[in-house]
Amino acid sequence: MNPLVMALLLVAALGVFGVSIRGRWKLLHLSGERPHIDRIGERFRLTLKYALGQKRLTRYKFAGLAHKAIFFGFLMLLLRTLILFARGFTDDPKFGYWIFDSGDLLGNFYGLIKDIYIVLVITGVVVFLHYRLVIKPKRMTLSGEGVLILAIILVMLLADVLYEGAGLVLASRDAAGLHFSIWEPLGSLLIPFLESAPDGTLVFLYHLGFWTHVTLVLIFLNLLPHTKHFHIITAIPNIFMQELEPAGKLKPIEDIEGRIEREETLGIRRIDQFSFNAILDFYSCTECGRCTDQCPAARTGKLLSPKKLTIDLRDHLYANQSGLIKANGDKSAAIDDLVPAVIDTEALWACTTCGACEQECPLHISFVDKIVDLRRYLVQEKGECSSTLQETFSSMEATGSPYGVGSDERMNWAAGLDVPLRSETEDVDILFWVGCAPATDERAKSIAQAMARLLNLAGVKWAVLGPEESCTGDVARRAGNEYLFQAMAGANIETLNGYHTKKILTVCPHCFNTLQHEYPDFGGKYEVIHHTEYLAKLMSEGKLTPTHEVNTTIVYHDSCYLGRLNGIYDSPRKILASIPGVTLVEATASRDRGMCCGAGGGQMFKEDEPGDERINFARADQLLETGADTISSACPFCMRMLTDALNTRQHIDIAQLDIAEVLLKSVTGA
Amino acid sequence: MKILTLAMQVPDSRAALKISPGGKSLETRDLKLICNPFDEFAVEQAVQLKEQRSDVEEIVVATIGAEKPNQAIRTALAMGADRGIQLCDDIFSGQDEILLAEALAAAIRLQETTFDLILCGKQAIDTDSGEFGPALAEFLDLPHVGAVVKLDISEDGTSLRAHRRIEGAEEIVECPLPALITCEKGLIEPRYPSLPNLMKAKKKPLQILAASDLPEPGCLTPGLQLLELTPPAPRPPCTFIEGPPEKMARELVKRLRDEAKVI
Numbered sequence: 001m002n003p004l005v006m007a008l009l010l011v012a013a014l015g016v017f018g019v020s021i022r023g024r025w026k027l028l029h030l031s032g033e034r035p036h037i038d039r040i041g042e043r044f045r046l047t048l049k050y051a052l053g054q055k056r057l058t059r060y061k062f063a064g065l066a067h068k069a070i071f072f073g074f075l076m077l078l079l080r081t082l083i084l085f086a087r088g089f090t091d092d093p094k095f096g097y098w099i100f101d102s103g104d105l106l107g108n109f110y111g112l113i114k115d116i117y118i119v120l121v122i123t124g125v126v127v128f129l130h131y132r133l134v135i136k137p138k139r140m141t142l143s144g145e146g147v148l149i150l151a152i153i154l155v156m157l158l159a160d161v162l163y164e165g166a167g168l169v170l171a172s173r174d175a176a177g178l179h180f181s182i183w184e185p186l187g188s189l190l191i192p193f194l195e196s197a198p199d200g201t202l203v204f205l206y207h208l209g210f211w212t213h214v215t216l217v218l219i220f221l222n223l224l225p226h227t228k229h230f231h232i233i234t235a236i237p238n239i240f241m242q243e244l245e246p247a248g249k250l251k252p253i254e255d256i257e258g259r260i261e262r263e264e265t266l267g268i269r270r271i272d273q274f275s276f277n278a279i280l281d282f283y284s285c286t287e288c289g290r291c292t293d294q295c296p297a298a299r300t301g302k303l304l305s306p307k308k309l310t311i312d313l314r315d316h317l318y319a320n321q322s323g324l325i326k327a328n329g330d331k332s333a334a335i336d337d338l339v340p341a342v343i344d345t346e347a348l349w350a351c352t353t354c355g356a357c358e359q360e361c362p363l364h365i366s367f368v369d370k371i372v373d374l375r376r377y378l379v380q381e382k383g384e385c386s387s388t389l390q391e392t393f394s395s396m397e398a399t400g401s402p403y404g405v406g407s408d409e410r411m412n413w414a415a416g417l418d419v420p421l422r423s424e425t426e427d428v429d430i431l432f433w434v435g436c437a438p439a440t441d442e443r444a445k446s447i448a449q450a451m452a453r454l455l456n457l458a459g460v461k462w463a464v465l466g467p468e469e470s471c472t473g474d475v476a477r478r479a480g481n482e483y484l485f486q487a488m489a490g491a492n493i494e495t496l497n498g499y500h501t502k503k504i505l506t507v508c509p510h511c512f513n514t515l516q517h518e519y520p521d522f523g524g525k526y527e528v529i530h531h532t533e534y535l536a537k538l539m540s541e542g543k544l545t546p547t548h549e550v551n552t553t554i555v556y557h558d559s560c561y562l563g564r565l566n567g568i569y570d571s572p573r574k575i576l577a578s579i580p581g582v583t584l585v586e587a588t589a590s591r592d593r594g595m596c597c598g599a600g601g602g603q604m605f606k607e608d609e610p611g612d613e614r615i616n617f618a619r620a621d622q623l624l625e626t627g628a629d630t631i632s633s634a635c636p637f638c639m640r641m642l643t644d645a646l647n648t649r650q651h652i653d654i655a656q657l658d659i660a661e662v663l664l665k666s667v668t669g670a
Numbered sequence: 671m672k673i674l675t676l677a678m679q680v681p682d683s684r685a686a687l688k689i690s691p692g693g694k695s696l697e698t699r700d701l702k703l704i705c706n707p708f709d710e711f712a713v714e715q716a717v718q719l720k721e722q723r724s725d726v727e728e729i730v731v732a733t734i735g736a737e738k739p740n741q742a743i744r745t746a747l748a749m750g751a752d753r754g755i756q757l758c759d760d761i762f763s764g765q766d767e768i769l770l771a772e773a774l775a776a777a778i779r780l781q782e783t784t785f786d787l788i789l790c791g792k793q794a795i796d797t798d799s800g801e802f803g804p805a806l807a808e809f810l811d812l813p814h815v816g817a818v819v820k821l822d823i824s825e826d827g828t829s830l831r832a833h834r835r836i837e838g839a840e841e842i843v844e845c846p847l848p849a850l851i852t853c854e855k856g857l858i859e860p861r862y863p864s865l866p867n868l869m870k871a872k873k874k875p876l877q878i879l880a881a882s883d884l885p886e887p888g889c890l891t892p893g894l895q896l897l898e899l900t901p902p903a904p905r906p907p908c909t910f911i912e913g914p915p916e917k918m919a920r921e922l923v924k925r926l927r928d929e930a931k932v933i
Contacts, residue, residue, distance in 0.1 A: 380865045
C-alpha cells in the first residue's frame with residue numbers, strides 16, 4: 001500500500017505502547033515477590049480449561065456466549081491483521097506471507113474462516129452493545145469506555161470488509177471476469193453495491209477500508225493498558241499464574257516476631273506491598289461485576305463490592321504509578337495507607353470470606369486473601385477492629401473459645417452420654433473434633449450429642465479431646481489476627497500430634513477447612529473428614545440405616561466452607577434423600593450458587609456492617625420460598641444465623657435440623 | 671505534667687477459676703490473668719491525654735504482683751505508658767487493698783518524680799472492693815474524685831473538671847491538681863494493643879521494688895484476713911417449654927407465678 005506510512009504508523013503505535021507497558025511491567029515488581037510458576041503441568045491444564053475453554057464465562061449464559069464469540073474471533077482474526085500490516089508494505093493485494101496468499105488453497109480457506117468469525121464477533125459485539133445500552137445490568141460498570149471499544153471493534157471489522165469488497169471489484173475490472181468469491185463471502189456481498197462505482201471511488205474506498213482497519217487496530221492496542229481491556233493481554237497470564245492452593249486456605253505470615261523486629265509490615269498497608277500476582281489481578285479486572293453480583297454483602301446493601309475493591313486498588317495504583325516506580329518499594333516514601341483512604345473500613349469488615357466472588361471471576365482474580373491482608377495490618381499493627389471482635393479475641397486468649405466458655409465446660413454437652421475422652425482411651429480410629437459451638441452453644445450442643453449417639457450406634461472407635469480442645473483459630477485468622485491464630489494452631493497441633501492423631505472428624509465446616517488445609521503449614525497433617533461425608537460412608541457400609549419415617553419437606557442450606565470452598569455438595573443431600581418420608585427440595589440459589597448465611601470471616605462474632613438487610617435474613621427468605629417446613633444445614637454457624645433470622649421473623653413453624661440430627665431421628669425413631 | 675496510672679492484675683472473668691487446696695487462694699497454674707478492665711480505662715485516658723496535649727511529659731504505670739513483669743503492666747506499657755513500677759513481694763499477695771495502697775504510696779514517695787495526676791480504675795474486678803483508689807489518695811494526701819465518666823484537664827494544667835456517675839444523675843466537679851481520679855466504665859474505650867507495641871513494651875524500663883525497698887516496711891501489716899474462698903452454687907439447668915405458642919405462654923406464666931414466684 002504505502003510502506004512509509006505503514007512504517008511510521010507501526011513505529012509510533014508500538015513506541016507509545018512500549019512506554020505504557022514498561023510502566024505497568026515495573027509496577028508488577030514493586031513488592032519483590034515472584035509470580036507463581038510452579039506446577040507447570042497443572043497450570044497449562046487450567047489455562048486450557050479456563051482461558052481457552054472460557055469455562056467460567058458461561059455461568060452468565062448469554063454474556064458468556066457473546067464473549068466466547070469475540071474471544072475466538074480475536075484469536076482467529078489476529079492473523080488477518082498481521083497479513084494486512086504486511087500488505088501495507090507491499091503492492092501485492094493478495095499477499096499472505098506466501099502461505100495464506102489469497103487465491104492459494106490455505107489463503108482461500110482462511111479467508112472463509114475469517115469471514116465466519118467476523119460475523120461471530122460482530123454478533124458478540126451487538127449482544128454486548130445490547131447489554132450496555134438496553135439491558136444495563138446493575139453489576140456492570142456502564143462506562144463510555146466500554147461502548148467506545150465495542151464501536152472500534154465494529155468499525156475495524158466493517159472497514160476490513162469494505163477493503164475486501166472494493167478490492168474484489170477492482171480486481172475483477174482488471175481481469176474482466178467473475179468477481180464473486182465464495183472464499184470471501186462478506187466482501188462479495190458488497191459487490192452489487194460497488195459494481196457501478198467509478199474506479200476512483202473504488203480506489204478511495206479500498207484505501208479507506210484498509211487504513212481505517214490498521215489505524216484502529218493500533219489505537220485499540222494503545223487503549224489496552226489504560227482501560228479494562230488490558231485483560232485482553234493479562235487474562236491468560238493471570239489464569240496461568242493463579243493460586244493453586246485450596247480455595248479455603250489462607251497463606252501464613254511467616255516469622256511474625258522477626259518481622260516486627262525488622263519493622264516489616266504485618267499484612268498489607270500500602271499498594272506497593274501487593275504481590276506480582278495481586279497487581280496482575282488489578283490489571284485483569286474487566287469490571288463485569290459478576291463478583292459483586294454474587295457477593296452476599298453487596299446483595300444486602302453493604303458497602304462492600306468486590307469489583308469496586310479491585311477497581312479502587314487499581315485506580316490508586318495507576319494514579320500513583322510514577323511515584324511508586326520512583327520509590328521502588330522504599331518504605332519511607334510517602335504513599336497513603338490503603339484503609340481508609342482507598343478502601344472503606346466498613347467495606348473491608350463486611351466480607352464473610354464466603355468465596356462467591358472468587359468462584360465467579362472468569363479471570364481468577366482473588367479477593368479474600370487481599371481483604372484478610374488488609375485486616376491483618378489494621379488488627380495487628382494498629383489494633384483497630386470493632387470492640388466486639390476485640391472481645392472475641394480476648395475470649396479466645398483467655399478461654400480458648402470465641403464464646404468465652406472455659407475448657408472446664410467443654411464436656412458439659414456430653415452429660416448422660418457415652419463419650420470417650422482421648423486421654424482415657426487407648427484404641428481410637430477417629431478423633432471427633434467437637435468445635436466450640438457444638439461443645440458450648442445451647443442449641444448446637446444437640447448436634448454434638450446426635451453425632452455421639454450415631455458414632456456409638458455405628459460401633460466406631462472414637463474419642464474427643466474434651467478440655468484439651470480449643471478453637472482452631474479460624475475466627476481470629478479471618479478477622480486478621482494471624483498472631484493469635486498461629487498461637488492457637490500451635491497449641492492444638494501440639495495436643496493432636498501428642499496423641500499421634502491421624503484421622504479427625506468435625507461437624508463444623510470451619511474447623512474442617514482449617515484443620516484440613518491450614519494446619520499442615522504449621523506441622524499438623526491429618527486426614528480430616530466432615531460429618532456429612534463420614535455419615536454417608538457409615539450408611540454405605542451398612543453401619544447406620546435410616547429406617548423410621550421422618551415426614552417433612554426439607555430444604556438443605558449449603559455452608560460456604562463445606563460447599564463452595566471444599567466441594568462437598570452431594571453427601572448431605574444423599575443422606576437426606578435416603579431418609580424415608582423426607583421430601584428434599586432445592587432453593588433457587590443452591591449448591592455453588594447458594595448464598596452465605598453471613599457468619600464467616602469473623603462476622604459471627606461482630607455486628608453486621610450497615611446495609612439494607614442482614615445477610616441471614618435474606619438467606620432465610622430464599623430458603624423459605626421453597627415452602628419447606630424444615631431447614632437442614634451442616635454447619636453450627638449457619639444454623640445459628642438462620643435460627644436468629646427465623647426467630648426474628650417469628651417462623652416458629654419452621655424446624656431447623658443438622659444433617660446428623662435428621663439422620664439420628666430416622667435411625668432411632670426418637 | 672506527669673501522670674501515674676495503675677494496672678492491677680486480675681483473673682480473666684471468662685476463665686474457669688479453681689480454688690487451691692486450703693481454700694484461701696486461686697489455683698494460678700493455667701489461670702489467665704489480665705489487666706483490670708477499669709485500670710485499662712485509666713491507662714487509655716492517660717495515653718489519650720499525652721496524645722492530645724503537649725505538656726504531658728511522662729506516663730508511669732504501677733502494679734503489684736509476684737510475676738515479673740505481670741500481664742497487666744505489659745498491657746499498659748503496650749498501650750502507651752512510658753515506664754513501669756512493680757511492687758513485688760509475697761506480703762502483697764493477700765487481698766488487703768488498704769495495705770497495698772499504703773505500700774504503693776510509699777513507693778510513689780520514693781520516686782524522684784512528683785505526679786500531677788493519678789488515674790486508676792474504680793475497682794478491681796476480682797475483689798470489687800473499690801477501696802484502693804480512695805485509700806491511695808488518702809495516703810498521698812491528695813484530693814480524689816471517684817467514678818469519673820468524663821475528664822477534662824484545664825488548658826494550663828492546674829485543675830480538672832470531671833463528670834461523676836451518681837445515682838440517677840451526673841455530678842460535675844472541679845478540683846485542683848495534683849489529684850487522683852478513679853475511672854468508671856463509659857469514660858473511654860481502651861485500645862487493643864497492637865503486636866509491635868506489645869513487643870516494644872518488653873523493652874520499656876521497669877523498676878521492681880520489694881517490700882524491703884520501702885521505708886518502714888514493718889508498718890505493712892494486713893488488717894484484713896481472708897478466711898475462705900468458695901465457688902458459687904452451679905447454675906440450675908435451663909428448662910425448655912415446648913408446644914404450641916398459646917400453651918407455651920400459659921405454661922410460662924404458670925411457672926413464673928407458681929415456681930419462680932416473680933409475678
